[in-house]
Amino acid sequence: AGDDGVKVTVIGTGWVGLTTAAVFAFLGNDVIGYDVNEKLIEELRAGRVPFFEPHLEELTREGLANRRLSFTTDIGAALSTAEIIFLAVGTPPAPDGRGVEMSFVSRAATVIGENLRPGKLRVVVNKSTVPVGSNGWVDSFIRQGLAQQGDAGPVDFVVASNPEFLREGSAIADTLYPDRVVIGATDARAIEALTRLYHPILTQDFTPPSFLPRPAGRGKVPLVVVDPVTAELIKYAANAFLATKISFINEIANLCDFVGANVKDVARGIGLDHRIGEAFLNAGIGWGGSCFPKDVIALIREAEAYGYEAKLLKAAYEVNAAQRFVVIRKLQEVLKTVRGKTIGILGLAFKPNTDDLRGAPALDIIRKLGELGAIVRAYDPVAMHRCRAEVPDLPASYANDIYNLATGADALVLVTEWEEFTQANWADIARLMRTPVVIDGRNALNKKYLEGLGFVYRGVGV
Ligand code: UGA
Numbered sequence: 224a225g226d227d228g229v230k231v232t233v234i235g236t237g238w239v240g241l242t243t244a245a246v247f248a249f250l251g252n253d254v255i256g257y258d259v260n261e262k263l264i265e266e267l268r269a270g271r272v273p274f275f276e277p278h279l280e281e282l283t284r285e286g287l288a289n290r291r292l293s294f295t296t297d298i299g300a301a302l303s304t305a306e307i308i309f310l311a312v313g314t315p316p317a318p319d320g321r322g323v324e325m326s327f328v329s330r331a332a333t334v335i336g337e338n339l340r341p342g343k344l345r346v347v348v349n350k351s352t353v354p355v356g357s358n359g360w361v362d363s364f365i366r367q368g369l370a371q372q373g374d375a376g377p378v379d380f381v382v383a384s385n386p387e388f389l390r391e392g393s394a395i396a397d398t399l400y401p402d403r404v405v406i407g408a409t410d411a412r413a414i415e416a417l418t419r420l421y422h423p424i425l426t427q428d429f430t431p432p433s434f435l436p437r438p439a440g441r442g443k444v445p446l447v448v449v450d451p452v453t454a455e456l457i458k459y460a461a462n463a464f465l466a467t468k469i470s471f472i473n474e475i476a477n478l479c480d481f482v483g484a485n486v487k488d489v490a491r492g493i494g495l496d497h498r499i500g501e502a503f504l505n506a507g508i509g510w511g512g513s514c515f516p517k518d519v520i521a522l523i524r525e526a527e528a529y530g531y532e533a534k535l536l537k538a539a540y541e542v543n544a545a546q547r548f549v550v551i552r553k554l555q556e557v558l559k560t561v562r563g564k565t566i567g568i569l570g571l572a573f574k575p576n577t578d579d580l581r582g583a584p585a586l587d588i589i590r591k592l593g594e595l596g597a598i599v600r601a602y603d604p605v606a607m608h609r610c611r612a613e614v615p616d617l618p619a620s621y622a623n624d625i626y627n628l629a630t631g632a633d634a635l636v637l638v639t640e641w642e643e644f645t646q647a648n649w650a651d652i653a654r655l656m657r658t659p660v661v662i663d664g665r666n667a668l669n670k671k672y673l674e675g676l677g678f679v680y681r682g683v684g685v
Pocket of ligand 1 (some may be wrong): 515
């Protein structure tokens with residue numbers, strides 16, 4: 224492999240870690256992915272990515288083929304040449320639901336400390352989303368690990384923060400063409416090392432992969448250099464703001480339903496004000512996923528620790544928790560009772576282009592429908608396999624495709640706006656259903672067209 228690239232090690236080759244590793248390898252650096260999960264490393268070595276993220280497998284295979292990218296479960300080997308070490312282990316919600324599970328981070332930091340040898344400077348960069356102040360905490364765990372080594376000689380390292388803003392389903396594009404890069408560090412050498420690593424992205428000076436052309440008009444990428452605590456807060460604040468923005472438009476959508484206004488037009492009408500912006504104003508059943516719920520809660524808890532009540536964030540959370548059940552109210556309006564009715568759920572994943580079921584509204588909607596005595600069937604283009612394995616007790620059976628799901632159904636509920644659903648043959652679907660009722664939880668279907676086909680259509684605020 225190359226000579227001008229940076230030697231990068233990524234600890235934790237899950238979704239964030241593998242994306243980071245594959246992209247930096249693509250940009251000409253020498254990257255080692257390390258994970259404790261031997262089966263995962265074996266898969267990755269064989270060029271198989273065991274989770275769904277567009278283009279990630281291609282990029283991983285390319286990295287393996289040109290030897291910029293390798294994988295190991297040997298921490299000593301992973302760290303021996305590293306200049307920059309990314310921490311990208313999971314920070315799931317804690318089992319008590321009140322905080323963030325930090326044991327993977329503390330364990331990884333300790334192991335790094337136990338295995339760093341004297342030599343050139345190592346910059347340990349935290350990419351996992353961690354509570355504010357974790358930078359210092361990571362530093363102390365690395366020191367504890369170092370102390371375990373006894374007298375290993377002086378080991379030169381600094382800890383920095385570099386939050387990621389990737390979306391599932393567009394992780395590679397978001398990494399190559401970000402809106403900004405945030406570096407949280409006070410040490411000049413750490414800032415210098417990370418700026419060098421990010422140089423091709425900041426200047427957009429690289430040949431885009433054939434499958435992901437550079438978006439038109441994409442210029443230089445702003446670099447935000449701040450102290451670590453501020454960087455950590457930027458990450459939470461960005462997600463909390465976006466989540467609040469969605470809860471806001473959902474509240475407006477509910478009002479639209481009362482007064483007979485159209486929330487899509489409201490969103491456009493306010494979004495064209497550049498101070499507001501049109502993005503993330505799609506009303507519907509609200510946000511799920513592994514990030515928004517966890518990060519909004521984490522920020523609320525963070526505030527609580529200081530005796531401050533984050534009222535706005537709490538409201539955003541509550542609006543969202545209730546919003547997913549709006550489709551059930553609408554079903555009841557149309558069908559009167561759902562008991563004994565066959566309801567087809569279109570989509571299980573929390574959003575399209577992923578098989579991720581964490582925080583997925585579909586699961587809550589299905590459980591509630593089950594409680595209400597409905598016969599629930601579901602179909603998702605990629606998430607069914609995962610759903611069977613991870614949520615075996617879900618009160619639903621599965622269909623092979625959207626037409627199979629429609630056959631004999633009393634109503635369909637669109638929960639995830641997969642293109643396969645928006646592009647389906649709705650005339651056929653109308654003929655297959657017992658009663659052509661569609662509740663569009665994402666406002667993704669064409670109301671006029673469907674009504675023309677004889678559907679009873681209900682969106683959210685449209
Ligand atoms: C989110 C952020 O968008 C990323 O910037 C961030 O890096 C990531 O969390 C993270 O912290 O790792 P993600 O959870 O992958 O990314 O998904 P989004 O595309 O942001 O969607 C989140 C949820 O909001 C989905 O359930 C989606 O259906 C919903 N949503 C989104 C709406 O209901 N309306 C919208 O207008 C946009």
